[in-house]
Amino acid sequence: MSPGRVVFTRQGVWRGVRVALPLMPAMIPFGLVIGVMSEAKGLSFLETVLMSAMVFAGTSQLVALQIWSDPAPIFAATLACLVINLRLAPMGAALAPWLDRLRGWRLWGTLATLVDNTFAISIADQRAGGKDAGLLLGLGLTFWFFWVVVSALGHAFSGLVALPPGHPIFFASLATLIALMVPLWRGRLEILPWGVAAVAALAVSQGLGLGQPWPVLAGAILGGAAGAWRDLR
Structure with missing residues (x-):
């Protein structure tokens, strides 16, 4: 190969x-x-x-x-x-x-x-x-x-x-x-997107009291956006 x-x-x-x-x-x-x-x-x-x-x-x-x-x-x-x-x-x-x-x-x-x-x-x-x-x-x-x-x-x-x-x-x-x-996990660079995804999912689930699929969607979208922003920087 x-x-x-x-x-x-x-x-x-x-x-x-x-x-x-x-x-x-x-x-x-x-x-x-x-x-x-x-x-x-x-x-x-x-x-x-x-x-x-x-x-x-x-x-x-x-x-x-x-x-x-x-x-x-x-x-x-x-x-x-x-x-x-x-x-x-x-x-x-x-x-x-x-x-x-x-x-x-x-x-x-x-x-x-x-x-x-x-x-x-x-x-x-x-x-x-x-x-x-x-x-x-x-x-x-x-x-x-x-x-x-x-x-x-x-x-x-x-x-x-x-x-x-x-x-x-x-x-x-x-x-x-x-x-x-x-x-x-690739080190400190992962803290931002992973942290944003976790906080978003918990906020929607516990803070807003919404069930599935909204916590998963919020975590995926906001975590992905944070990762994209990190990569652009």
């Missing part, structure tokens, strides 16, 4: 699978909750599997299920998911050195399975000099497959999964996300 040349190899895809596997247990609580909530809201097993397979966005699915009623609030659920998933746009821009060199199923498969965890791992690898974009697809497909399976199990065994809301196991997904953020 020549210096600076981005490639997409089978070895890179399998490396993504191997990197993702140790993180799978942390998805179990979140996936089970999605399955249990889907059953409680009246979704069939097939509908739950299709939702996880096609949407593949845990936060969006959780928010949509929280506001789900009969008749289904299609517009409200769609708007909520759109707002939450807007954060994927700057993620894709950050991964442009890889994505701009992909075409066809490699590009669309990678974009379809892009989530927070795959972004965090891939951007850290990219910053470390990684040139194999297959890593991103390997990560995404592994997370996607496991997410569909776990949410399906949550629906199938919803009667057995009855953990109280404050159970410590529900912290596993958040703990994993925090751990994935560690390689992204």
Whole structure:
């Protein structure tokens, strides 16, 4: 591989699978909750599997299920998911050195399975000099497959999964996300955008009392704006 040349190899895809596997247990609580909530809201097993397979966005699915009623609030659920998933746009821009060199199923498969965890791992690898974009697809497909399976199990065994809301196991997904953020920290330059994003999200959530998706959107937009301002300076 020549210096600076981005490639997409089978070895890179399998490396993504191997990197993702140790993180799978942390998805179990979140996936089970999605399955249990889907059953409680009246979704069939097939509908739950299709939702996880096609949407593949845990936060969006959780928010949509929280506001789900009969008749289904299609517009409200769609708007909520759109707002939450807007954060994927700057993620894709950050991964442009890889994505701009992909075409066809490699590009669309990678974009379809892009989530927070795959972004965090891939951007850290990219910053470390990684040139194999297959890593991103390997990560995404592994997370996607496991997410569909776990949410399906949550629906199938919803009667057995009855953990109280404050159970410590529900912290596993958040703990994993925090751990994935560690390689992204590049020193004092990150204090401003990260701090602005955190304050904005807390202000909207706690100060204004607004639920999802508004804290996520406020943190993403204002944190990104602070990062852009920092880079311009």
